[in-house]
Amino acid sequence: MAQRTIDLEVGRGREMGVDGNPALSPIAPFDIAEPDMSTEHMLINIGPQHPATHGVLRLVCELDGETVKSVVPDIGFLHSSFEKLGEYRSWNQIVTLTDRMDYLAPLIYNCAYVMSVEKLMGIEVTERCKVVRVILMEMDRIFGHLLWLGTTAIDVGAFTPFLYSFQQRERIYTLHEELTGARITTSATRVGGMMADLPEGWTESLSEFLDTFPDTLAEVHHLLTGNQIHIGRTQGIGAINREDAINYGFTGPNLRAAGVDYDLRKDRPYYDYETYDFEVPVGQHGDCYDRYLCRMEEMQQSVGILRQALDRLPDGPINVDDPNISLPSKTDAMSDMESMIHHFKVITEGIPAPEGDCYLGIEGSKGELGMYLVAEEGDTKPVRWRVRPPSFVNLSVIPKLAEGHLVSDLIMINASLDIVLGEIDR
Amino acid sequence: MKEEKKSGLDAVDEGPVSSDVSRAEHSGGQADAGEHASVAALTEHFGSAVVRHRVYAGDQHVLWIAPEKSHEILSWLKSDPDHQYDMMSDVTAVDYGNGRPINVVYQMFSTVHRRELRIRCELPLDALEIDSVVDLWKVANWLEREVFDLFGVTFKGHPDLRRILMPDDYAEGHPLRKDFPLRGRFSRAEQTRRALNQDVERFYRPEDLSAGHTPQQVADVEVGTLASDDAEGDA
Numbered sequence: 001m002a003q004r005t006i007d008l009e010v011g012r013g014r015e016m017g018v019d020g021n022p023a024l025s026p027i028a029p030f031d032i033a034e035p036d037m038s039t040e041h042m043l044i045n046i047g048p049q050h051p052a053t054h055g056v057l058r059l060v061c062e063l064d065g066e067t068v069k070s071v072v073p074d075i076g077f078l079h080s081s082f083e084k085l086g087e088y089r090s091w092n093q094i095v096t097l098t099d100r101m102d103y104l105a106p107l108i109y110n111c112a113y114v115m116s117v118e119k120l121m122g123i124e125v126t127e128r129c130k131v132v133r134v135i136l137m138e139m140d141r142i143f144g145h146l147l148w149l150g151t152t153a154i155d156v157g158a159f160t161p162f163l164y165s166f167q168q169r170e171r172i173y174t175l176h177e178e179l180t181g182a183r184i185t186t187s188a189t190r191v192g193g194m195m196a197d198l199p200e201g202w203t204e205s206l207s208e209f210l211d212t213f214p215d216t217l218a219e220v221h222h223l224l225t226g227n228q229i230h231i232g233r234t235q236g237i238g239a240i241n242r243e244d245a246i247n248y249g250f251t252g253p254n255l256r257a258a259g260v261d262y263d264l265r266k267d268r269p270y271y272d273y274e275t276y277d278f279e280v281p282v283g284q285h286g287d288c289y290d291r292y293l294c295r296m297e298e299m300q301q302s303v304g305i306l307r308q309a310l311d312r313l314p315d316g317p318i319n320v321d322d323p324n325i326s327l328p329s330k331t332d333a334m335s336d337m338e339s340m341i342h343h344f345k346v347i348t349e350g351i352p353a354p355e356g357d358c359y360l361g362i363e364g365s366k367g368e369l370g371m372y373l374v375a376e377e378g379d380t381k382p383v384r385w386r387v388r389p390p391s392f393v394n395l396s397v398i399p400k401l402a403e404g405h406l407v408s409d410l411i412m413i414n415a416s417l418d419i420v421l422g423e424i425d426r
Numbered sequence: 427m428k429e430e431k432k433s434g435l436d437a438v439d440e441g442p443v444s445s446d447v448s449r450a451e452h453s454g455g456q457a458d459a460g461e462h463a464s465v466a467a468l469t470e471h472f473g474s475a476v477v478r479h480r481v482y483a484g485d486q487h488v489l490w491i492a493p494e495k496s497h498e499i500l501s502w503l504k505s506d507p508d509h510q511y512d513m514m515s516d517v518t519a520v521d522y523g524n525g526r527p528i529n530v531v532y533q534m535f536s537t538v539h540r541r542e543l544r545i546r547c548e549l550p551l552d553a554l555e556i557d558s559v560v561d562l563w564k565v566a567n568w569l570e571r572e573v574f575d576l577f578g579v580t581f582k583g584h585p586d587l588r589r590i591l592m593p594d595d596y597a598e599g600h601p602l603r604k605d606f607p608l609r610g611r612f613s614r615a616e617q618t619r620r621a622l623n624q625d626v627e628r629f630y631r632p633e634d635l636s637a638g639h640t641p642q643q644v645a646d647v648e649v650g651t652l653a654s655d656d657a658e659g660d661a
Contacts, residue, residue, distance in 0.1 A: 076591040084602055119483050246512050246537065249565025262537055356482030359533050359544060361515060370533065374520050384602075388516040388533070396568035425591060 041069060044407070048077045052155060052411045055421030057395075061410065068410050071402050073395060078425035086385035090350040091117050094385060096187045101387065101423040103184050105144035105365040107136040107176075110189040112362045115270065116371035117191050120358035121351070123325060128316045129193050130271045135309045136179075136188065137362075138302040139206070142213070143172045144365030144418075145295045152292070152415040153224060156233040161220045168216050171209050178202055191351055192326045193319030203310055210303055210310075217299055224292070234288035238401040238413035245286060248400065249393040252367030253294040254417060258286030264363040276305050288416040295418070325351055350380030359388075366390040366418050387426060391419040462487040464509050464543050472499055477548070486544060493530070493547040497557035500532065500545065504562050510538040514563035517570055519577040520546075523604030528577060530556055549579060558584040576602040595624070 047053040056077035062069040098113045099106030150165035180186040245258035263280040265273040281297035283290030319326035328339035353375035361370040370388025402410045477490040511534040520529040527548040558581035570581045571590040578600035598611040
């Protein structure tokens with residue numbers, strides 16, 4: 001983070017920058033006392049159908065002039081009661097509901113859900129499956145962060161990063177499509193393994209993406225990181241300190257930007273994340289700018305993890321070798337009596353769970369994504385399926401972050417939290 | 427109440443899992459309290475307020491505590507230097523159906539001691555009340571509102587307890603309860619009628635977004651428009 005520190009000081013200081021140009025932000029706040037112009041407070045409604053709210057989110061703001069006095073988020077416009085629907089579906093059928101929650105990083109949700117089911121049932125997936133899931137999750141971390149990058153940049157008036165990041169997202173869409181047949185609603189995982197193994201040539205396509213993607217990331221860095229307009233719009237905006245960030249439930253890049261070194265991949269490692277070599281970027285100020293830097297660095301780190309995972313990708317089966325959990329191949333099911341019986345039993349009876357409950361938190365692209373499952377002995381459907389939604393909790397902090405800032409900063413703060421309404425409303 | 431739990435396609439048609447009351451509740455997962463430092467300390471400190479202790483999914487410690495003591499125990503867990511659960515990961519609830527108590531679930535993590543713990547409180551259906559923990563963890567604000575909205579559990583001392591995902595004037599009950607039908611209580615016709623009769627201007631008044639206001643009332647359901655009478659609902 002040495003480079004980051006220099007950038008921060010360039011933006012904050014009043015002296016010359018590293019390259020000799022004046023480093024003062026052109027829209028830095030003036031230290032002139034404002035005349036008292038307070039009048040009646042005004043009530044402004046933003047959304048629910050507004051591009052700056054990043055989804056069907058409604059923000060009701062009480063304004064004094066242009067200063068936000070209070071903001072009340074109103075959510076639920078996209079409420080689909082996925083959790084209730086889950087109680088009516090067998091373990092494998094729920095997978096399709098999970099990618100509809102966070103449609104910006106669907107594979108992370110697919111993986112998190114089946115990981116939790118496997119934890120509840122005590123299923124150990126194969127080595128190849130573990131590495132494949134790590135690849136998918138890291139790929140979708142980049143995928144999710146890229147959307148955040150593009151839409152946030154456009155909120156502060158930078159149009160080019162939007163085009164750059166969406167070009168790269170399109171390449172990941174293609175990888176999704178080659179792997180699962182779908183671009184958004186991937187539903188790639190199954191209890192005990194994957195829907196299918198990686199298709200031929202897929203790892204080569206991913207390597208090709210990894211070779212060229214860091215160049216684009218560097219270009220965006222060049223466009224935004226030292227950009228005085230971007231710095232003026234983000235530094236010191238929506239800042240939160242360490243203790244508050246934990247107490248208010250921040251997780252993921254938002255929490256790390258506030259200086260808390262907490263990453264579930266390091267703190268509660270799953271799928272051998274402790275054996276991958278990567279850094280967890282941690283910010284200092286907890287403002288929008290540090291959140292931006294943390295996410296940019298996370299994409300860089302994910303590229304490194306993906307390279308390592310591709311190197312170590314072992315051969316072997318991708319599904320567990322247990323006919324009561326995994327489906328046999330279609331050819332076997334159609335030609336072999338035994339396989340057909342197993343296929344029939346898994347489909348019609350489902351997979352029985354033991355009694356108990358299980359909470360598994362993983363590091364999603366937006367924060368701690370927890371899957372909580374409750375089952376009773378022999379249940380083939382959950383009694384309760386609960387998703388601990390990272391964006392829901394992150395959004396609840398917005399009144400604290402935005403009060404006292406300008407309306408235009410409210411838009412930036414909302415964008416910097418990286419929310420997805422499909423998962424907030426569920 | 428069903429006699430026997432079905433599996434497979436029958437169960438998919440029938441709806442949510444109905445739990446068999448005659449089964450021994452929480453029978454599996456017997457555990458030794460010594461394995462988890464906080465569990466051992468809690469058992470020693472609060473004695474009878476700790477109802478039972480189980481280990482599920484391999485290594486996850488679950489503790490049932492008496493709901494009337496919940497705030498005391500949780501605040502002790504947060505402040506005691508040997509435990510310091512400063513991160514409340516999740517607050518949610520579980521309804522098993524068949525008149526069994528609703529469980530409120532607290533999932534906690536200590537960033538200091540790197541330890542996880544899950545606390546559950548059983549609330550009988552006729553006393554769905556528990557102390558709010560918003561004063562300890564601010565994150566509980568929206569999470570408790572969600573439990574209130576979807577399960578009907580009242581959190582005493584919550585600063586802003588109103589519905590969060592469902593509309594303020596939602597009159598059909600609490601959707602995640604097992605006795606709530608998947609398609610809602612009202613027929614499609616009644617749902618449409620209520621939507622059309624709303625005063626939409628009301629959604630732009632500031633007082634509707636503050637705590638303690640009375641949601642707007644739409645005239646009560648008409649006779650013969652419950653979901654069971656709705657032919658379209660079965661299609």
